[in-house]
Structure formats: structure tokens, C-alpha cells
Amino acid sequence: SAVISQKPSRDIxxxxxxxxxxxxVDSQVTMxxxxxxxxxxxxxLIATANQGSEATYESGFVIDKFPISRPNLTFSTxxxxxxxxxxxxxxxxxxxxxxxxxxxxxxxxTRLTVT
Amino acid sequence: xxxxxxxxQSMFIQEGEDVxxxxxxxxIFNTWLWYKQxxxxxxxxxxxxxxxxxxxxxxxxxxQFGITRKDSFLNISASIPSDVGIYFCAGRTDSWGKLQFxxxxxxxxxx
Numbered sequence: 251s252a253v254i255s256q257k258p259s260r261d262i263x264x265x266x267x268x269x270x271x272x273x274x275v276d277s278q279v280t281m282x283x284x285x286x287x288x289x290x291x292x293x294x295l296i297a298t299a300n301q302g303s304e305a306t307y308e309s310g311f312v313i314d315k316f317p318i319s320r321p322n323l324t325f326s327t328x329x330x331x332x333x334x335x336x337x338x339x340x341x342x343x344x345x346x347x348x349x350x351x352x353x354x355x356x357x358x359x360t361r362l363t364v365t
Numbered sequence: 366x367x368x369x370x371x372x373x374q375s376m377f378i379q380e381g382e383d384v385x386x387x388x389x390x391x392x393i394f395n396t397w398l399w400y401k402q403x404x405x406x407x408x409x410x411x412x413x414x415x416x417x418x419x420x421x422x423x424x425x426x427x428x429q430f431g432i433t434r435k436d437s438f439l440n441i442s443a444s445i446p447s448d449v450g451i452y453f454c455a456g457r458t459d460s461w462g463k464l465q466f467x468x469x470x471x472x473x474x475x476x
Contacts, residue, residue, distance in 0.1 A: 251410075254407075263473050291468075292453065292466045292467065292468050292469050293408070293453070293466045294466075295463050295464070298463075308463070308471075342408075344407075351396075351413065351415060352396055352399065352457065353410060353413050354398065354410070354455075354464055355409045355410060356400075356407035357407050358406055358407045358411070359405075359406065359407045361405070
């Protein structure tokens with residue numbers, strides 16, 4: 251399976267600031283996704299990162315708050331904008347590889363704490 | 366909203382015991398995936414299921430895709446301390462649909 255890395259692995263940020271999280275894959279992948287995992291909770295899909303076009307957001311998530319870029323088939327960024335303590339979560343990117351029967355693999359996550 | 370019901374929410378077991386957890390859905394799924402998440406890490410895919418009735422093993426792990434296509438279970442045999450973690454089921458209703466996740470089952474193994 252693809253090797254997925256995320257930067258940063260963790261960060262502590264002040265409210266009102268923004269943080270950009272990077273996701274790098276060691277091979278070209280068809281689909282890339284961004285998830286949020288709030289403390290003690292399951293995973294919630296934020297958006298699908300589309301290569302060369304605007305991301306597709308899930309209900310409850312908007313582009314102004316979570317802008318996403320995907321310039322190529324191996325890289326994506328998620329920005330958490332104008333942060334508040336409620337944004338404290340683990341942010342995970344995941345990928346689906348071509349021909350992988352829809353198996354989805356996750357990166358190690360970025361643990362964000364907003365003070 | 367979330368359509369998957371995963372149970373139990375947590376399990377405290379002794380080393381060597383078997384573990385069983387399951388997920389049920391209000392919709393018919395065409396894929397079931399089981400993940401394990403260790404503290405501070407991303408979920409790791411354990412087993413993927415694609416056909417109703419399919420029974421698949423991965424070492425001491427066994428998972429089955431229910432005949433009704435609305436449920437799946439995961440068994441862990443002869444548990445060991447490194448089985449500690451949170452196990453998530455996930456499924457999708459069609460090939461291009463998003464994955465839906467269960468709430469997770471926390472497994473604690475005591476010596």
C-alpha cells in the first residue's frame with residue numbers, strides 16, 4: 251500500500267490563527283480525502299480533495315473554513331482557518347489507490363490543539 | 366448522518382481470550398472494512414470484505430461480511446497485549462460512495 255506522511259505531526263495554535271497541514275503520498279493515487287477525528291470520537295469526512303479542481307465538501311464543512319488544495323496526484327493540503335478551541339482534533343488524510351478495490355489507507359494524522 | 370452501529374463500545378479482556386465485535390447498518394453495503402487505531406496514530410486497515418457471506422482471516426483476526434449485507438463482525442482469537450487499541454468498522458453502499466465509520470470498539474487487554 252502507499253506510504254502516506256503528514257506534516258506537522260502535531261501543533262499547538264492560538265485561536266484566530268490558521269494552520270496548513272500537508273499530506274504527501276509516495277505514489278500517484280486516484281482519490282485523496284481529509285477527515286477530522288474529535289477527541290474520543292470516530293472519523294468524520296471533511297472533503298474529497300480533487301486533483302486540479304475544487305474539493306468536494308461534506309455537509310457541515312465549508313471551503314472558507316477548510317480550504318483544500320491538491321496540485322497533483324501525490325500531494326494535498328488542508329488549512330484550518332480562523333481556529334477556535336472547537337477545532338482541536340486529529341486531522342487525517344487518506345488515499346485510495348488505483349485498482350485497490352476501494353480500500354482506503356490513512357496517514358499518521360496531525361494532532362491539533364487550539365488554545 | 367452516521368448509519369453504522371458498532372458494538373460493544375469497549376471491552377476489557379484477559380490475555381488469551383477471544384474478542385468479538387460487530388457492526389450493523391440500516392443500509393445495504395457493498396464493502397466492509399475493519400481498521401485498528403493505536404494511540405497517536407492513524408487507522409490501519411486490517412481486513413477488507415467485498416461479498417456477502419465472505420469470511421476472511423488475517424493472522425488471528427477473522428472478519429465476515431453478513432449475508433444480509435447489513436452487518437459485519439470481527440473476531441480476534443487468543444488476544445495479546447498488542448491487540449490493545451480502538452477498532453473501527455467502515456462501509457460504503459456503492460463503489461463511489463464515501464466511507465461511513467462506526468463509533469469504534471476500545472479493546473483493553475490485561476495480563
